[in-house]
Amino acid sequence: DADVTQTPRNRITKTGKRIMLECSQTKGHDRMYWYRQDPGLGLRLIYYSFDVKDINKGEISDGYSVSRQAQAKFSLSLESAIPNQTALYFCATRGTGTDTQYFGPGTRLTVL
């Protein structure tokens, strides 16, 4: 079984809809991240969390919100989706005292 899972893997939605992307991990890591990837722009950090009570904005948090329901679960919400939020979204985890981030398989989101 994968250590970092994301659901759904693909989603097509319409402008104005509320969308939630979910991330779960079995690695026991306390740090979790949400990134989006656009062609030629690499990965950009949306939000990160170092424990259940710690939520921090990243580089591009506008239009997004997150929830850390448990150490193993970190959800990303788009309150009112817009077409320029069409992208590939990755969740990642990292253990305390290490620098390596482990990525989930990604969610491809299309906003029409």
Add this chain to the structure above:
Amino acid sequence: QKEVEQNSGPLSVPEGAIASLNCTYSDRVSQSFFWYRQYSGKSPELIMSIYSNGDKEDGRFTAQLNKASQYVSLLIRDSQPSDSATYLCAVLNNAGNMLTFGGGTRLMVKP
């Protein structure tokens, strides 16, 4: 100016050659640097990390860091078609809480 810069490529090399991938960064106080490989449609995976000036070798991969020039590179010796992927350079900020990625360089190794 983007904080981490990479040539988008594609960089095309013949099988068996050395592939050289380059990255520059703007935050002078950064201390930790990473190379991730991403196959098409897949998630990034870490292949090298480097923290000190100089070279770090791991199998066919060598990472090189020059903090004075704010430059980090990745050399792949004896390139194989299976090395064809996008290589992402990433820099950890001094606080250790945020990783900034470059746009990636697409490498194509031709048989």
